[in-house]
Amino acid sequence: MRTLLPTEPPPGPSRPDFWRSPLRGAWLTTVFGSFLLVAVTIVAVTGFLSHAAYQPSLGANAIIPADKDIVLLSWPASPTYLYAITQGLHVTVGIVAVPLLLAKLWSVIPRLYAWPPVASPADALGRLTTLLLVGSAIFQFATGICNAQLYYPWKFNFVTAHYYGAWIFVAALVLHVAVKLPTIRRAYATRRELDLDDELRAPAPDEPTISRRGLFGLVAGASAALFVVTAGQVIGGPTRKLALLAPRGRGETFPVNKTAAVAKVTPEMVGPDWRLELYGGARRVSLSRDELLAMEQHTYALPIACVEGWTTTQTWTGVRLKDLARLAGVPDADTVQTGSLQPRGAFRQATLGRAQLHDDQALLALKVNGEDLPLDHGYPARVICPALPGVHCTKWVGGLRFA
Amino acid sequence: MIGFRRLYGASPLSLLGSVAAIAVAAFAMAQMFQPDVAPFPLNLVIWLFAGALLHDLVLLPGYSAADRGMRAVVPAGTVNFVRVPLAISAVLFLVWFPRILDRQPQNYERALDHPPPDFLGRWLVCCGVLFAGSAILFAVRRLTAGRSAAARRSAP
Structure with missing residues (x-):
């Protein structure tokens, strides 16, 4: 390949002296890379945990075809804040890591123009795997961040693409870290002062316009600013007021995820004729809202957390799901499948596992904060279950099938 | 071994690792496509x-320029x-531009049952706070630098 191209790089970014920043170097890249590695590890682990939280092996929960999927753990129903924490971390750490990703990519940009572009078959595979790494990283960040803002400028299924995008990213990242391990070790061992073969260091640097400490401060400041305007949507309380740019931040104390109007649930559907149907026993049991209210009521303060990375904690009152299982004649049921009055939509049903069904705090809620549920929050009855993704806490429940 | 390396x-x-990573990526892409x-x-x-091309060929040269x-x-x-509050x-804009520029507001309105608040105004408030903070810091630095210079001058 060397024979096809001149050995001397053409004028431009392939010439080492094109790059002038005195800050670039293996040590700087290693520090940015290390912080970024910690952040994306948190994001990836919590992302796969969120996938498990949807309990894809139960009922019709799976969005990813089950035969090609790996789910390593069954999702528990405690602690209450488990899903709020894992998904809050996923979205918040992902957003806060954006400046680190930008800084890391800035620090290695001269490598893109390395001359010759491909010197060996190993170089060719290296270019390909780097494209997979950077491409999938930007894909994961961009699709996740857009999804958290209810912005869908693409023509593919977000859940499946974001899930398999993570596979590409993790595979390319593991390879990248393995390949760079000697460089990382050397960069830390030499304590800032660099070996001679540091290909990222500019051979003819300009005078610095910002110190290295200043650059770290800038990146940390950008991450801190993103944290301040975002994290309130999951931390809640007074910090929600600071979450200026998060969709469910300032002003949204009890946000709605999907209104009744969008779900096409009308007031007529939930009038006095509404009945909750319980299936799974020897015969179907039908209950009116008054009959449900006459049952033993339980009240718990429980968070409801969305995959988009926001959480709200409210005080819910209703009947225990396991009491309803007993009433249906299947007290030892393993699962319950909920059915919503909502005529269409992926989450008009969900299947909850044994841990959820038999948890004391898993309710079919009839009231919230002492009042009847508002229609947008699922009147006449909705599921609320600790540590369960918000969209599996089915609203406008019309039936429960125990099995 | 040396022959292989050459x-x-x-x-x-390293070849084995690359092939493994590419195989996983190929499997994942087969599912996505x-x-x-x-x-x-x-x-x-x-x-x-x-995204990678846009970053490397547009965004990075753009912000460098x-x-x-x-x-x-x-x-x-x-x-x-100037650089720090600007960056x-x-x-903040790069991450939150869909809401700042009010892209697909119907999705927001249908989900939350009210039109989106003025995210552009909120972002401008963030910018204002950042620049104001930087200006205050600059003034304080200058003041203290002026004082220490004066102190040096008046010292015997």
Whole structure:
């Protein structure tokens, strides 16, 4: 390949002296890379945990075809804040890591123009795997961040693409870290002062316009600013007021995820004729809202957390799901499948596992904060279950099938 | 072994690792490119790879040029007092631009049952706070620098 191209790089970014920043170097890249590695590890682990939280092996929960999927753990129903924490971390750490990703990519940009572009078959595979790494990283960040803002400028299924995008990213990242391990070790061992073969260091640097400490401060400041305007949507309380740019931040104390109007649930559907149907026993049991209210009521303060990375904690009152299982004649049921009055939509049903069904705090809620549920929050009855993704806490429940 | 290195350019282990990573990526892409997931395959191809190109060929040269332009017009001693709030404002915009520019407001309105608040105004408030903070810091630095210079002058 060397024979096809001149050995001397053409004028431009392939010439080492094109790059002038005195800050670039293996040590700087290693520090940015290390912080970024910690952040994306948190994001990836919590992302796969969120996938498990949807309990894809139960009922019709799976969005990813089950035969090609790996789910390593069954999702528990405690602690209450488990899903709020894992998904809050996923979205918040992902957003806060954006400046680190930008800084890391800035620090290695001269490598893109390395001359010759491909010197060996190993170089060719290296270019390909780097494209997979950077491409999938930007894909994961961009699709996740857009999804958290209810912005869908693409023509593919977000859940499946974001899930398999993570596979590409993790595979390319593991390879990248393995390949760079000697460089990382050397960069830390030499304590800032660099070996001679540091290909990222500019051979003819300009005078610095910002110190290295200043650059770290800038990146940390950008991450801190993103944290301040975002994290309130999951931390809640007074910090929600600071979450200026998060969709469910300032002003949204009890946000709605999907209104009744969008779900096409009308007031007529939930009038006095509404009945909750319980299936799974020897015969179907039908209950009116008054009959449900006459049952033993339980009240718990429980968070409801969305995959988009926001959480709200409210005080819910209703009947225990396991009491309803007993009433249906299947007290030892393993699962319950909920059915919503909502005529269409992926989450008009969900299947909850044994841990959820038999948890004391898993309710079919009839009231919230002492009042009847508002229609947008699922009147006449909705599921609320600790540590369960918000969209599996089915609203406008019309039936429960125990099995 | 040495022959392999000369032909391939790296160790056999490195080849094995690359092939493994590419195989996982190929499997994942095969799942993504199913017709029910991505009915318009080209759209997914663009999303998967154009981000890297857009960053490397547009965003990075763009902000580098903007930084050079800024340094050309701003007095030397104030560069970082402009650069830091400018860069942080830009990052806030990059992350939250769909809401700041009110893209697909119908999705927001249908989900939350009210029109989106003025996110553009909120972002401008963030920018204002950042620049004001930087200006205060600059004034304090100058004041203290002036004082210590005066103290040095008056010292015997």
